[in-house]
Amino acid sequence: MSEQDRLMSGIAADVDLQRVGSALLSKILKTRLQRKARSIITSCLEFLLTDLSIVYTAVGYEVHNGFTKYLMLFSVGMAAVYVVTLALFLYIHARCYAPKKETAPDADVEEAYAKSNTAPPFVDGLIELKYPFKFRGKGVLWMLPYFAWAAGVFVVLLIGLSLLLVKDEVSKTTMSGLGAGALLMYQITSDFSEYWVLAHNQHEIQDDPSHIA
Secondary structure, X not given: OOHXXXXXXXXXXXXXXXXXXHHHHHXXXXXXXXXXXXXXXXXXXXXXXXXXXXXXXXXXXXXXXXXXXXXXXXXXXXXXXXXXXXHHHHHHHHHXXXXXXXXXXXXXXXXXXXXXXXXXXXXXXXXXXXXXXXXXXXXXHHHHHHHHHXXXXXXXXXXXXXXXXXXXXXXXXXXXHHHHHHHHHHHHHHHHHHHHHHHOOEEEOOOOHHHOO
């Protein structure tokens, strides 16, 4: 079997695994807020099982310089650690700490996100950067989205630096995969920030099916 055939069979297996994981999560995370977490975790699975695996495999075959190869693989590995950490944190929070009953976002928070979500893709995340502070509530955990943004930006910059060193060695397909992975990381971080703000600005609803998505 050629390397390309092995790569394609690996991608097919990853897609199947992603579907199984999504199906299992749908049986566990059921409330509106939990479904928000589930969609982000599914994006994390997509990042790990498709985009990241393709890039990791391609870099392994295309980059031959020892230092730049290991730097690139280290950068991709850091991206994997970031996404896995975020997914595990989301699952534990949604499963153990999120309200077990149906809740709805506070009106001012819901209105703010309704407006920002009408912005063009990827612009909404920038608009929403102020929301964790604006709707921070009590305690210091409101800062968590900013730590996630800082970590995400660091990983993307690390990959970008690595890419500058190997740009003449990797194919356009690998470059596209890296670009798609960076955009997906941005979206995952933006969605995590939204989840965290919503999770800390919820109220319980009573017999009002209009609030159930």
